[in-house]
Amino acid sequence: MNYKVDKIDNQTVEILIEGEWSKYEKQAIDEVKLSAELPGFRKGHIPEDILKSKFARTISNKVLDKFILDKYPEIINKEDLNVLAQPTVTDIKEQEGKISVKLSVPVFPEVEIKKYKGLGFTKEDYEISDEDISNALLYIANKHSKVKSADDREAQMGDLVSIDFKGFIGEKEFPGGSSEDYQLRLGSNSFIDTFEEQIVGHKKGDEFEVNVSFPEDYAEASLKGAKATFKVKLKHIQDIMAPEIDDDLAKSEGFTNLDELKTYISKKLTEGRERDVNERLFNQIIEKIASNSKVEAPDILIEREMKNKLEQFSKKYKREPNEEEAKLIRSNVIAELKEMLVMREILKKENIEATLDEVKAHIAENFNMKYEDVVSSENSSRFIAEIESNLKIDKLKKFIISNNT
Structure with missing residues (x-):
């Protein structure tokens, strides 16, 4: 040839x-x-x-x-x-x-990494407090809550209310600021500013205005720092009655007693906090490695990712991004692609792979299936390739953190 x-x-x-x-x-x-x-x-x-x-x-x-x-x-x-x-x-x-x-x-561009070990990062400390465990227990108790109508009294913090609302900036209604029959737990801080507090004291059938300010760091650029008025109708008030946090609650969750449930919660919170800390640390290290490397984001990938990001933006905010927002999206896309290429290069340099035994163990643990059954199913090659990729990334994260802290 x-x-x-x-x-x-x-x-x-x-x-x-x-x-x-x-x-x-x-x-x-x-x-x-x-x-x-x-x-x-x-x-x-x-x-x-x-x-x-x-x-x-x-x-x-x-x-x-x-x-x-x-x-x-x-x-x-x-x-x-x-x-x-x-x-x-x-x-x-x-x-x-x-x-x-x-x-x-x-083709993928060549990547020159100056240094990816011994960067001297410090892992942040964390602890699981009694308050963390109490909040988790409260969340579990709320899952078992019962509600009863409280339409005969004023709304209070902790109530579940049903409201209709429309949001206005000045005289103009803004996109995404309206809803009907919205279920809101007062005190959940689901809404901005003092929206929930201003519902307290109103009765079923009341129609009133709520005045709030959007935070300066709000995701939607057109609403950052804006003063808004919501026209609200309070349709229903319900009193939420949560069970006592005791051994009976623990038994309803499949545990022997409350102490056993607390131990389980502490373990899960610790695992979650560890994941969050490691993820933040890994992102910081990779960002540093990429910034010190000679790496070029391929045009074809930039345009592909930009198309996806712009579609996501339009779907979320019901509009096209302005020039400043589009520039920021593009900048983030390029940074993410450079970090991806750096990760890919380190995987290759360190020969980080996922073994067949690791793939089998992952499938058994996460999908309760045998590897042989997965292989014989339709689209198995793509499914297994995705598992292998995720396992390699997990290994890479551990490698990067252990070699830079």
Whole structure:
């Protein structure tokens, strides 16, 4: 097989492939002949010379597809190219039974990491307090709560109220600021500012205004620091009656007594806090490594991620981002891609892999299935590849943290 690979830039290689046309032409003609339809001829019985004349473009496209499919994967494997996306055909030449195809291939850029060990980060301390455990117990108790109507009295903190509301900035109603029959637990701090406090003291059927200010760091840029008025109708008030936090509550959750439940809560809170601390630490370290590395985010990935992020923004805020917001989104996308490429490079340098035993154990623990049953199911290769990727990232996180603290 004759081919040549040239590096165009840090994101692109060009592959020139040469080969025999006739080998693939015969296959293409046979395939087209089976499906081609032409007045005066039965399907599958069109003479070859007429077929080549009337369906020349179709045959030519099939020849090209077969030629590339036959040669391209072998070249990629032989040259160990880290391909990002499908190649683009930039030139085709056919002459005297031979074909020459030039492909532009997007590849992962080379990454130069100066240092990724011994950066001297400090892991933050944490502890699980009695208040943390009490809050968790209160949450569990609330799950077993019963409600009764309190429409005959004023709303109080702790009540579950049903409200209709519409939000206005000045005289203009703003998107996403309205709802009907919304269930709100007063005191849950689900709403901004003193929204919930201003409902306290009102009775069923009251219609009133709530005046609040959005925080300066609010996610929606157009509402940051804005003063808003909500027109509210209080439709129902319910009193929430939570059970006592005692052994009976613990037994309803499957534990022997309250002390056993507290021990379990402490264990789970510790595990969760450890994950949060490690995740923040890992992100800080990777950000530092990426900032000190020579790494270029590929254009094709930037545009792909930008499309996804802009769609998510529009879906969430019901509008397109302004120029400043779009710039911030793009900046974050580029930073995330650079960090991804740095992580990918460290995985390769340290030869971090997920073993088959680890994959099997993960499937058994998290999905209560046997590996053999998963392999025999549809789309198993993608599912297993995702598990392997997640296990490798988990290993990478542990490696990065242990080598930089």
